[in-house]
Structure formats: structure tokens, C-alpha cells
Amino acid sequence: MMQPVYISSAAAISPQHSFDAPALLTDVVSSNNGKLYVQDADYTKFINPVAIRRMSRMLKTGISAGMRAVQLAGIDKPDGIITGTGRGSMRDMELFLGDMIRLKEEALNPTYFIQSTYNSINGWLAMQTKCTGYNQTYVHRGHSLEMALLDAQMLLNENSTPQTYLVGSFDEMTEDYFLVKSKAKYWKKNIPNSLQLLQHNDTDGTIGGEGAAFFTITNSAANSICSIAQLQLLQEPTTETVQASINNTLAAEGLQLKDIDLVLCGMSGDARYQPLYTPILQNTTAHTTVAAFKHLCGEYDTATGFALWLATKLFQTQITPQVLIQKKGINPEIRHILLVNHYPQGTATVVLLKQYK
């Protein structure tokens, strides 16, 4: 049986002011064009100015979020770096492929090629932290971050000595990506303001998003924010299998749904997937708050990263901002958070987080 692992720090660069803002979601960002892009931070605090001039936005966000997580954990370097990305560096890949066509495969810029590889951010983080340990990037669409978390959990379970892994996710949205996905009916035709997204759950489609989120994950409970007590992954989820997974997750910890203080749901306003979340809204008691997050970060492969970062902040502040709440519970304390997230290409995730006291 897997042992829990602990989150000792978290950092995110997202469409919200998640990186530098002094308070959680007090200045909420919205959009009217169906796209939520990240809020840029001062990347020069974390990246060498000589190197930064070559980097795409995603590299800058990923490296900065990763370095911030290391900094917040108070460590010099992690024992390993494990990341997940659904798409990798889309912009660099598009530029490289565009040049291949335009220049007939001759005189191609090396930078775009080098930085379009999925593990560029891992490499940079390893160089910046001088970490020569385990280094892995998972590219598993909607389960990319989850695979990185599972890998970290297995590695940490094998070690009795305290170890810390830097685990994170990153994905970016480009104009071409948005266009291609629109042909596959990913996005809403009549685009609402992003903050009204969840009220439009009677039509198909959602809004696009992006972001980077990094965590230091340890096998030592001391000074941690919370534990990842359970992590379950589902393929081709149905309403029934999601409910069964929630029940199994709770049972494994000797809990019932009424013991959960807050359920953080990945509902995206898409009518096709709303039924996955309907029983949660129906079955939770007056004790439990049901919250949502995709109207703040948009839909992307590793949106679980934004939700996980948000959960750590909810534990730390013990305040649930009104903008998250779908159904308000009466319990003022946040000790147990259940994260349920679905991604349109047939994956879902159930995570149980417990605050460490």
C-alpha cells in the first residue's frame, strides 16, 4: 500500500495573480474571448538575463515557478525533478515547424528545436539548482502531472531518509492550438465572460487556459502544508466510475463524504461533462463546501496543477474566496480537501489532501 507524501511548498504562474499577490484571489482576472493566458511575473529574479532572451513564455513561467517552489521550501536543491506536460512548448514547436515549411528544411534556428523538447524546463531547473539526481518528464495528456506525482510518491516511498522532489506541470496555449481545438469543438461557440463560465453549463465547450505549477514533495511530514493521502486516476470516466473512485478514496482513509470540508471540482461549463460532477453537488451535506476552479484558469491538460496549488493556499489561509464557491458549506475549517478533475480526452483524477498539523 502506498504511503502518503507531503507538499512542503507550492508556486504557480497562472491566469490569476497567483505568483506575487499578497492575498488569495482578491483581484480576480477574467476574459471575454474564451482564452485565459498567464499573468507574467518578473522572470529576471529567477533566470539569468543572458539565457532569458531566448526563452519562450512557457519556459520562463515553468522555470520561475519551479525555482520559486524550491526557494519557498528553503532548500538549495531537490533530490530529483519530475514534471508533467500535456503539450510541451507549443510556441517553440510551432515556430520550428513553421520555419521548416517556410525555409524548405534548411537553415533552421536551433533554439526553437532545443526548447521545443518536452524536457527543456527540467533541464534548466536541473542546471539552475545543480541537481544531478533523477530527472523525468511525463507527457500523458490529462494525466501528465498525476504521473509525475505518482512517480514521486513511489520514489519517496522507497526511501526511509528524508528526500524532497521538485514536481510540477506546465502547459501553454497558442493561437494555432486554440484554432485546432476549436475544430474539435473544444470551445464554447457563444463565449461567456470567464467568470460566468459555470453558469453556461447547458451548452458544449469550455474556455482555453494555461499555466505552470510546481511543488516540493517530501516523505517527511515536518513543516509540510498537507499530505497527498490518496491519488486515483481514471480512464474514460463515467459518472459511476468517478463516484466509485471517490468512495474508494474516502474508504481507504476511513472517511465519509461528510468528513470532507471542501470538494474542489474541475467542472468546465461543458454540458457533456457536467454529469460527472452532478452527484458531488447533490450528495455533499451542509458541512461541505463545493468549489470550482476552471473559470479562473481555463481548461488545459495540467489544470490539476492549478487546483493543487489552490488547495495548498486554501489550507494555508483557511479562507475560501467567494469566487470559488458553488455550494457553501457550514464548516469554517479546511482540513480535508477532495480534488476531482476531468480532462476532455478521457481522463479524470481524484485526490485526497489532508492538512498536516
Place this chain on the structure above:
Amino acid sequence: MEDLKLTLKQQIIESLNLQGMTPADIDDNAPLFGDGLGLDSIDSLELMVLLERNYGIKIEDAREGRKVLESVASMADYIAQNRKI
């Protein structure tokens, strides 16, 4: 030759995204790598692409490439003698 050097400096700034720099900030004879402009190995690959794309020059000998990429002046000299476009 002075026009070529100015054009080359503009192309280097654009190609390497040297933010905040102008052609006047680049000395003709200062080393491009190390203590001079502080460029690195990936920049050298970008400069090779710049020569090929803008002047039709392909340098296949690494030793020759190192000499050509010493400074803006050495690049301009080589371009003047070997350009195909």
C-alpha cells in the same frame, strides 16, 4: 564595409534577441563570445544560421567557423569575400 557591419549588427541583435542593445553598443573588434558580448554556444549556432539564411554562406569546418565568429569585423570580412546572396 561600414554599411555591411551596421546591417550585420542589426541582424545579430534581432536574431539573438539582445534586448536593449543597439548597433552602437557593439564594438566592431570586440570578441562576440566570452568577455566581449558574452554570447554562448547556442548563439554560435544561431549566427551560423544567420550567415546561411542571409548571405548563403555555409561554414562546415568548425575551426574556420571559430575564426569567422570572433567579432563583427571578422564576420563582415568573411561575408564580403564569400557571400552568395
